[in-house]
Amino acid sequence: MTMHLPQFITTNLEAILVEWEAFARSQAPSGSEMTTQDLRDHAAQILSVIAADIATRQTAEEQHEKSLGHRDPAPTSNSPAAIHGRTRQGRGFSLPQVVAEFRALRASVTRLWLASGHKRGAIVDELIRFDEALDQAQAESILKFSEEAALARDTFLAILGHDLRNPLAAITSAGHVLAQRDAEASDHVGSRILRSARTMNAIVRDLLELARLHLGGDIPLHRKLVNLEEICRAAMEEANAAFPEATYQLDVRGDVLGYFDGDRIQQLFANLCSNAAQYSTDGKHIALALQGEPTEIVFQIRNFGPVIPAASLPTLMDRLTQVGGDAMDAGRPANSLGLGLYIVREITLAHGCMVTVESAASSGTLFQVRLPRAAAA
Secondary structure, three states: OOOOHHHHHHHOHHHHHHHHHHHHHHHOOOOOOOOHHHHHOOHHHHHHHHHHHHHOOOOHHHHHHHHOOOOOOOOOOOOHHHHHHHHHHHOOOOHHHHHHHHHHHHHHHHHHHHHOOOOHHHOHHHHHHHHHHHHHHHHHHHHHHHHHHHHHHHHHHHHHHHHHHHHHHHHHHHHHHHHOOOHHHHHHHHHHHHHHHHHHHHHHHHHHHHHHHHOOOOOOOOOEEEEHHHHHHHHHHHHHHHOOOOEEEEEEEOOOEEEEOHHHHHHHHHHHHHHHHHOOOOOOEEEEEEEEOOOEEEEEEEEOOOOOOHHHHHHOOOOOHHHOOOOOOOOOOOOOOOOHHHHHHHHHHHOOOOEEEEEEOOOEEEEEEEEEOOOOO
16 A cells, blocks of 8 residues: 555654754764754654645645745744754754755655655655655745844844943043043053953954854864963953952862963863853852862852753853843843853863853852863873
């Protein structure tokens, strides 16, 4: 008995999803820890919509109009394909990777159905219907992906302007004071200029790292024997310049010498210190710790502020995740570029380790990095 394509898709849904998952895993951004549910996303719902579309009767004229894209209903942001595009964009997939998923899905369904023993001449019409329905799903997904990417880009630029405007205004104001040759105010003004310049330098530094990573480059490392206590104190001073109201307390235990890229590690520590200061609500008291262990050095930083929901933790350090729509849910203010934690993640990956995050009302938010000691090159 011949099984029509809609029934074949429904009956063999799991086999199709297994292939979808395997391909999606090969496309997932490096460093992402995506579960089976994450990888499959809305694939089952997309296939169900496609099967229902194929099973719906249509005239030759309707089919012709649809093949030209004239009869497709307006893409909806609530369709499974549209939601898939939005979530893939939030997960750091590129547009070509999303298109490749649909291309692989088309190939999988076609190959599996042909392999089931159907006569090719009898299935041409249903394959045409399948291609049309899949093209529509792909169009909906790409449209939503592009909308989300454009929103993230526009928000990013708006926040960048906001973050640079404040220190620039401070420098301008300080310049006016200095122009009046008020010696009594010079020391205060000089400190304000230095603090503002450091803030802008940190923003530009993170932007340069983002540009490097966007172009497909890795963060270069120049390892040498360094003292992480000295580096951590320098990072605390750097962050304190931008957040003078913050109070940092560092606890050091054991041997904290190792072969690391000192500049990158300072950038990592400074970004985490700034992040903790920006989101603390208990008087800006921030606890840091360095623990030397036989094969690694453990760095921890804890602050008390808005609790980060468990659902937000897996994507907290993704690129621009703070400006992608989940910022307020994660306790993040709207005026955050979302670059600092992304750069932290990339630096730790370059050093062969990961960042872990825990957040609870009773114990605060804890970031931990376990840096493996490396032999001298």
